[in-house]
Amino acid sequence: MASRRNLDPTDYRRERNLEEIRVQAEATRQLQVVGQPEKTSFPRATPEDGYYGLPILKKTPWTWEIPLYFFVGGAAGAAAVIGAIADYTGADRELVRHARWIAAAGSVISPALLIADLGRPERFLAMLRVFKPQSPMSVGVWTLLGFSSGATAAAFADFLTRRYGPSIPLRVLENAGQAASLAFGLPFSNYTGVLIGVSAIPVWNRNATDLPLHFAASGLGAAVGMLELMGHHKNRVLHTLGLGAALFESWEGLRIEARSNPDLDPLKHGASGFVTRAGGILSGPVPALLRSGSFFSSRRRSQSLRRWAAWSAIAGSLITRFAWMHAGRQSAKEWKPPVQREAGLSRQATK
Amino acid sequence: MPGLGTSFGRGGATTAQPDLANADAILIMGSSMAENHPVGFQWVMEAREKGAKLIHVDPRFTRTSAMADIWLPLRAGTDIIFLGALIRYVFENNRVFHDYVVPYTNASTILREDFRDTEDLDGFFSGWDAEKQKYDPETWLYQGAQKTGSSSSPGHSEAGGGHGKDRGGEAQDPAGFRSDATLQHPRCVFQVLKRHFSRYTPELVEQQCGIPREAFLKAAEAFTAASGPEKTAAICYAVGWTQHSKGVQIIRAAAILQLLLGNIGRPGGGILALRGHASIQGSTDIPTLYDILPGYLPMPFFEKDSQKLDSYVKKHSARTGLWAGFDKYFISLMRAYYGESATEENDWGFNWLPRVTGDHSHFGYWLDMADGKLEGLFVMGQNPAVGAANGRLERKALANLKWLVVRDMVEIETASFWYASPEVERGELSPDTIGTEVFLFPASGTAEKAGTFTNTQRLLQFREKAVDPPGDNRSDLWFVYHLGRRLKARAGAASRDAALRALTWDYPTEGKHDEPSPSEVLKEINGWSMADGKQLHHIKDLKNDGSTACGAWIYCGVHPEEDRNRALERNSKDALGHGWGFAWPNDCRIIYNRASARPDGKPWSERKKLVWWDDEKKQWTGLDTPDYEKETPPHAPAHIEEGEGTSALGGARPFTLHPDGVGWLYVPSGLKDGPLPAHYEALEAPVKNSLYSQNTNPAADKKQRPDNPYANAHGDPRFPYVLSTYRLTEQHTAGGMTRHLSHLNELQPELFTEVSPELAAERGLKHGEWATITTARGALEAKVLITPRILPLRIDGRTVHQVGLPYHWGYMGQATGDVANDLLAISEEPNVRIMETKALLCDVHPGRRDRHAPVSERVPSYEESRA
Amino acid sequence: MSVTAFLTDATLCIGCKACEVACKEWNGIDEDGLQFSGFSYDNTGSVGASTWRHVKFVEQAPLPGLGGNSGEQVSWTFSSDVCKHCGEAGCLEACPTGSIVRTEFGGVFIQPDVCNGCGYCVTACPFGVVERNSKDGRAFKCTFCYDRQKAGLEPACAKVCPTESIKFGELEQLRQKADERIAELHDRGMTDANLYDPLDTSVAGVHALFIIRGDARTYNLPPAPEVPTIYLKKAWTSSALAAGLLFGGTLLAFLSAGKNGR
Ligand SMILES: Nc1nc2c(c(=O)[nH]1)N[C@H]1C(S)=C(S)[C@@H](COP(=O)(O)OP(=O)(O)OC[C@H]3O[C@@H](n4cnc5c(=O)[nH]c(N)nc54)[C@H](O)[C@@H]3O)O[C@H]1N2
Ligand SMILES: Nc1nc2c(c(=O)[nH]1)N[C@H]1C(S)=C(S)[C@@H](COP(=O)(O)OP(=O)(O)OC[C@H]3O[C@@H](n4cnc5c(=O)[nH]c(N)nc54)[C@H](O)[C@@H]3O)O[C@H]1N2
Ligand code: SF4
Ligand code: SF4
Numbered sequence A: 001m002a003s004r005r006n007l008d009p010t011d012y013r014r015e016r017n018l019e020e021i022r023v024q025a026e027a028t029r030q031l032q033v034v035g036q037p038e039k040t041s042f043p044r045a046t047p048e049d050g051y052y053g054l055p056i057l058k059k060t061p062w063t064w065e066i067p068l069y070f071f072v073g074g075a076a077g078a079a080a081v082i083g084a085i086a087d088y089t090g091a092d093r094e095l096v097r098h099a100r101w102i103a104a105a106g107s108v109i110s111p112a113l114l115i116a117d118l119g120r121p122e123r124f125l126a127m128l129r130v131f132k133p134q135s136p137m138s139v140g141v142w143t144l145l146g147f148s149s150g151a152t153a154a155a156f157a158d159f160l161t162r163r164y165g166p167s168i169p170l171r172v173l174e175n176a177g178q179a180a181s182l183a184f185g186l187p188f189s190n191y192t193g194v195l196i197g198v199s200a201i202p203v204w205n206r207n208a209t210d211l212p213l214h215f216a217a218s219g220l221g222a223a224v225g226m227l228e229l230m231g232h233h234k235n236r237v238l239h240t241l242g243l244g245a246a247l248f249e250s251w252e253g254l255r256i257e258a259r260s261n262p263d264l265d266p267l268k269h270g271a272s273g274f275v276t277r278a279g280g281i282l283s284g285p286v287p288a289l290l291r292s293g294s295f296f297s298s299r300r301r302s303q304s305l306r307r308w309a310a311w312s313a314i315a316g317s318l319i320t321r322f323a324w325m326h327a328g329r330q331s332a333k334e335w336k337p338p339v340q341r342e343a344g345l346s347r348q349a350t351k
Numbered sequence B: 001m002p003g004l005g006t007s008f009g010r011g012g013a014t015t016a017q018p019d020l021a022n023a024d025a026i027l028i029m030g031s032s033m034a035e036n037h038p039v040g041f042q043w044v045m046e047a048r049e050k051g052a053k054l055i056h057v058d059p060r061f062t063r064t065s066a067m068a069d070i071w072l073p074l075r076a077g078t079d080i081i082f083l084g085a086l087i088r089y090v091f092e093n094n095r096v097f098h099d100y101v102v103p104y105t106n107a108s109t110i111l112r113e114d115f116r117d118t119e120d121l122d123g124f125f126s127g128w129d130a131e132k133q134k135y136d137p138e139t140w141l142y143q144g145a146q147k148t149g150s151s152s153s154p155g156h157s158e159a160g161g162g163h164g165k166d167r168g169g170e171a172q173d174p175a176g177f178r179s180d181a182t183l184q185h186p187r188c189v190f191q192v193l194k195r196h197f198s199r200y201t202p203e204l205v206e207q208q209c210g211i212p213r214e215a216f217l218k219a220a221e222a223f224t225a226a227s228g229p230e231k232t233a234a235i236c237y238a239v240g241w242t243q244h245s246k247g248v249q250i251i252r253a254a255a256i257l258q259l260l261l262g263n264i265g266r267p268g269g270g271i272l273a274l275r276g277h278a279s280i281q282g283s284t285d286i287p288t289l290y291d292i293l294p295g296y297l298p299m300p301f302f303e304k305d306s307q308k309l310d311s312y313v314k315k316h317s318a319r320t321g322l323w324a325g326f327d328k329y330f331i332s333l334m335r336a337y338y339g340e341s342a343t344e345e346n347d348w349g350f351n352w353l354p355r356v357t358g359d360h361s362h363f364g365y366w367l368d369m370a371d372g373k374l375e376g377l378f379v380m381g382q383n384p385a386v387g388a389a390n391g392r393l394e395r396k397a398l399a400n401l402k403w404l405v406v407r408d409m410v411e412i413e414t415a416s417f418w419y420a421s422p423e424v425e426r427g428e429l430s431p432d433t434i435g436t437e438v439f440l441f442p443a444s445g446t447a448e449k450a451g452t453f454t455n456t457q458r459l460l461q462f463r464e465k466a467v468d469p470p471g472d473n474r475s476d477l478w479f480v481y482h483l484g485r486r487l488k489a490r491a492g493a494a495s496r497d498a499a500l501r502a503l504t505w506d507y508p509t510e511g512k513h514d515e516p517s518p519s520e521v522l523k524e525i526n527g528w529s530m531a532d533g534k535q536l537h538h539i540k541d542l543k544n545d546g547s548t549a550c551g552a553w554i555y556c557g558v559h560p561e562e563d564r565n566r567a568l569e570r571n572s573k574d575a576l577g578h579g580w581g582f583a584w585p586n587d588c589r590i591i592y593n594r595a596s597a598r599p600d601g602k603p604w605s606e607r608k609k610l611v612w613w614d615d616e617k618k619q620w621t622g623l624d625t626p627d628y629e630k631e632t633p634p635h636a637p638a639h640i641e642e643g644e645g646t647s648a649l650g651g652a653r654p655f656t657l658h659p660d661g662v663g664w665l666y667v668p669s670g671l672k673d674g675p676l677p678a679h680y681e682a683l684e685a686p687v688k689n690s691l692y693s694q695n696t697n698p699a700a701d702k703k704q705r706p707d708n709p710y711a712n713a714h715g716d717p718r719f720p721y722v723l724s725t726y727r728l729t730e731q732h733t734a735g736g737m738t739r740h741l742s743h744l745n746e747l748q749p750e751l752f753t754e755v756s757p758e759l760a761a762e763r764g765l766k767h768g769e770w771a772t773i774t775t776a777r778g779a780l781e782a783k784v785l786i787t788p789r790i791l792p793l794r795i796d797g798r799t800v801h802q803v804g805l806p807y808h809w810g811y812m813g814q815a816t817g818d819v820a821n822d823l824l825a826i827s828e829e830p831n832v833r834i835m836e837t838k839a840l841l842c843d844v845h846p847g848r849r850d851r852h853a854p855v856s857e858r859v860p861s862y863e864e865s866r867a
Numbered sequence C: 001m002s003v004t005a006f007l008t009d010a011t012l013c014i015g016c017k018a019c020e021v022a023c024k025e026w027n028g029i030d031e032d033g034l035q036f037s038g039f040s041y042d043n044t045g046s047v048g049a050s051t052w053r054h055v056k057f058v059e060q061a062p063l064p065g066l067g068g069n070s071g072e073q074v075s076w077t078f079s080s081d082v083c084k085h086c087g088e089a090g091c092l093e094a095c096p097t098g099s100i101v102r103t104e105f106g107g108v109f110i111q112p113d114v115c116n117g118c119g120y121c122v123t124a125c126p127f128g129v130v131e132r133n134s135k136d137g138r139a140f141k142c143t144f145c146y147d148r149q150k151a152g153l154e155p156a157c158a159k160v161c162p163t164e165s166i167k168f169g170e171l172e173q174l175r176q177k178a179d180e181r182i183a184e185l186h187d188r189g190m191t192d193a194n195l196y197d198p199l200d201t202s203v204a205g206v207h208a209l210f211i212i213r214g215d216a217r218t219y220n221l222p223p224a225p226e227v228p229t230i231y232l233k234k235a236w237t238s239s240a241l242a243a244g245l246l247f248g249g250t251l252l253a254f255l256s257a258g259k260n261g262r
């Protein structure tokens, strides 16, 4: 009677099979164990890896426009400085003019890149609502504005002068423009280092001191390289400046390599580390060696070495900006750095 | 809800959610309350914060467990062992609240000599008819019980039906009952109980539930210590208890425990049935069920004596207690249905009511449909293609219909089975050959119509319409009313149309779409006097002479004046919420609350006072509406032998729906599977029943057939793991209301299965990747979530792994996934005919499912599995 | 107007995500993807442009005290995260347009009509809260329900929380409440309960306090958050030095090369 309800012998064929299986199962009573728990993994939240290892920080939303802007700005700013000082020291007019052109081109391309990043031109105007000294971006935008007006004014005046001959208003414009482009070009060439240094991204803010210097040197290297490629490859001053920039960049690279702070890992490991090193080598040791080599080479060879150095410095400067952006993104993805700084903040009420 | 109905008299939660805040311990079992009733859970948290012990017993560590002081993982389907052991603990450790139990329960009542327990008959109570596969419950009656009804075995009509017995079993005349107030008589309920549960030991809990003995004892102590005159403990349950082949008996076990501890009718005590949909309590009160009429009046069955109102009334009314008014409730209902057409001469239209001829429950008619016996179907507010067990069978059955009307707010799976179901994908069904004509009607949602909800605590709340429904969307009231109107207009002279002709169907309509007024419907439900149309105030106003009409006697008083709708009231005056909505009956928030006072009418303790006798005013008074005759003093003697109605119960019998006025530890009639809970394994279980050689509930109906097969009942090597299905906070039931909403879908976008690290290792499952789960019915694929929150249990010396599966997904909407119910079998618990969703056998493998063959063709046969 | 704040108490949170949904509903925020994450019941991951309230599901090593006799088995803590409305807010300081302002309630609010989407605030938030929306490019985060607060209502997320896990009120009062609550929790055996309120750091305290169990890092709450403005001095000094070097170096180079600078 008892078993009748559970399994009716008149049941379907499959069910009869089940009855037999049951008997067999009872005989063995054993489940086959295939593996051990250690073999499975699943995410857990721990103080060591945080909340399932998910990043705490948001990575920067900036796309290619911004690192390119860093590059252009750096080169343009440095070019403006070179142009102005060359002018004041009475250097080659052609050099002054070319430097101005680079600065002017940069001051047109730069806002275009920013606008491309923002999506719509009128959005750029929102930047001009306020001036906030505590916001490097605000300071930077006003700097860009000053620089752009100065650099374009100088280049424009220069152009008109050449076309229609000199005149007093043009001279005034040219001088004022040049002065402005020098004054603003100096910060403009390196403020982007401040911009990312003053952030919550560990790999950036850990380098807040180095970044402006680094970016300035990188911009200088690129500006020099551009001028050299525009036909000033025999200019010794540029050569010296290029060498200086390359040496500084080499030193900067060594400094990064020498510091063992894990927050700097994105600069040394993985894809971002590779790009950083590539950029660093191209802006530092390579041009430094090429330029040093050029001192001891035949004239033709020396010029070719300088051209290579110029190319290398430009490429290095460009790659470096992308590398920092990449490293910033990588750094934001890493869970550990932002929580590593311990502080006794958890207040446990005293009873 | 016959578990509560037979034990206490009414099929509804005995308490209200806000009252949980008064509990000293809360046992949540068979529900993940924090997840599925998060708003109500605030009062559980409040109690916990006030120091109450919170115990959660659940196979999984859920969001509710995370809030608990004690979580005990138990093997799905072993709840009766756990509760039985708690009951035994109460006996063994003298935790019985004697002063409550003796006067307020049937502990002292003596049983017949020929009653035999499961302990004597190895898993059967006396009266098992192996031929008919059902019980003859005659021997379960009390000694000296007289049957007032005319049917041979009270409460057990041939053709199923359990809900109607919520009123506490078939009428019995208590005149001849014998009792022993010392509780010493060997056949008194108290002693029978003691013997019955003596085998439910902590050791058995350890062996069979998988809960370590010490852990069990810790919980048992915490719960029982929080009971007595100064303290109370509450129990909350939901479908983790009901959806078993023995669900009603699990609830019965809880009722026994709470009665022994004196926790019913008292603040912070009680049993809270957490009901599912917003108005699911409403849909049993004014039923969508086939076997009852509004107010739990049984539907007449097709039987030889079912033609006469007299015998129907006699069968279902009692001489003593509230059911003495059965004729008043019934005749008033007929007057509400048929108005002036219902007359004394035509038995108040009794014979216009249809008769129940068989199992017309969901599964009953669905299997008929699968067998081609049904032509058409209305599906309104349900999504059986996803929500009902054995999804493949359910969907294929739909293809046998001529027409199908679906009314829903979105295109649900039930309406799209003919082109989007897995059966179509597998080529079992094809849109080209399906003959079913499907009509999909847009229904308006809750915010787009007015009306009442009756929630889990029997509280009616009327809500106004917030916005007009868009487009062609109409309320269900509109649809049913206008359908009825059209049918009525077509009614001819034939006698089969007589009921239609007689039906009053004259609700006023409003607006450009002729929406019937829901408050007019509520007025009819409340009831009025036929003579002057005045609203009734109280159940006591109902008459058996046809002078009153009332749509549902238990709701009487909700709309006591023409312009007073108590369900619409929003001025909560106290912690129990009086002044906000209307709780049936009579706005009692905690029912049977007479039991909150001692027999002499004084509260058991100051701390736990609720309702008491006011000697000055000569009436019952207190913090809640007294659930008692207001003016019957506590010392009024009972006249059980000869009295009539509630007055026969005297002043100290709180369970007024029972003819003897007490709570039933032992249920002599009204249940189909026994007067006491006994442990049976689930229909599919990994082990044999360790208590009896009878493995499963003998009265349960497996509906076993080729398209509804089972794994072996105990230990099937093809399906070694226990599977349980459940809910997630982020989704709702079959998904029609959530899987189309992005703000919810993003929170739980995909079907997943929860497994322990040990099982994952055993089967090579990888976190976040696919797994295929199979049962004897079907297969599905789900993402793997490995978590230590699922524990492998030690059962009888071996490891039993559990597989958890939420059941909300389907093939329509924004977030789609396989249908969990494709894995389930159609089965019927004997009393309420619900399926077993919580304990099954399955297997699980890494990888995705085969999209082309139904699993039944791929599960290896015995021969293959041996090869 | 007094400074308002949140106190979100993980010991009361049941993980119902009502706050997360209410925030999205009130603010009309888009869904952010239908991906199963496998991180417990959390399929959102973190706060961001399209999630301003986010409930964390911390499945961690067993904790003492409440929570499913977790001392022995497992534990699961829920914690609802939100913008911290920092006392010294990196995002606000960084914003070049002045779009981010401090409201009269002390909250940090992005004016959507001013924001130009420069994304600088994103790199300036030490909690990874504010994010640029990929569709229209502007930055978004919790508004502290500025609109509701102005109308005298409490924030939507606090309003819906069924268990009062999210408390909204006056900052100093909540700080005091938090201390009392922690003392109480310790008495109840939850010795690992603690308050996350980085007062002594450069963010100068937050207006969203959190009561949590165990180590803050488990919840991705940085123990020592820094407002990036602390790097301003360093960076600008270095910038000035760089400018000086560039100027001086170039000048020197040209001067030393003599006329014509060849
Ligand atoms: N958010 C949300 N809320 C809902 C719903 C929803 O879909 N979503 N549905 C509503 C409806 S219709 C209903 S009926 C209710 C249901 O509310 P609940 O009953 O709480 O719902 P479930 O999640 O199905 O099951 C409850 C628990 O039972 C456990 N369980 C499984 N088997 C057993 C067993 O054998 N014994 C014991 N003791 N426990 C077991 C499961 O692990 C699960 O945690 O919720 C309602 N509320
Ligand atoms: N495996 C497994 N299966 C289960 C369960 C389980 O735990 N495990 N639980 C069972 C339980 S407790 C339940 S309650 C069922 C639920 O199963 P169903 O009731 O079939 O599922 P719902 O999705 O709730 O279906 C309700 C439908 O009504 C629609 N609706 C909402 N409001 C209205 C309205 O005003 N008018 C109309 N016409 N339609 C409306 C919704 O859009 C939705 O599609 O599932 C059962 N099935
Ligand atoms: S959905 Fe409605 S019924 Fe369910 S918990 Fe939320 S408020 Fe209560
Ligand atoms: S948490 Fe981030 S977004 Fe919020 S106020 Fe602070 S810095 Fe700004």
Ligand code: SF4
Pocket (backbone or CB within 6 Å): C094, C095, C096, C097, C098, C099, C100, C110, C114, C115, C116, C117, C118, C119, C120, C121, C122, C138, C139
């Ligand atoms: S994205 Fe908008 S809010 Fe953020 S810094 Fe830029 S302008 Fe300010």
Ligand code: SF4
Pocket (backbone or CB within 6 Å): C022, C023, C024, C026, C027, C052, C053, C082, C141, C142, C143, C144, C145, C146, C155, C156, C157, C158
């Ligand atoms: S305060 Fe308002 S905006 Fe902020 S999380 Fe809460 S609901 Fe969202």
Ligand code: SF4
Pocket (backbone or CB within 6 Å): C012, C013, C014, C015, C016, C017, C018, C019, C020, C055, C078, C080, C160, C161, C162, C163, C164, C165, C166
């Ligand atoms: S609403 Fe409250 S309880 Fe729910 S998840 Fe949010 S904080 Fe937790």
Ligand SMILES: [Mo]
Pocket (backbone or CB within 6 Å): B239, B275, B276, B277, B280
């Ligand atoms: Mo339900």
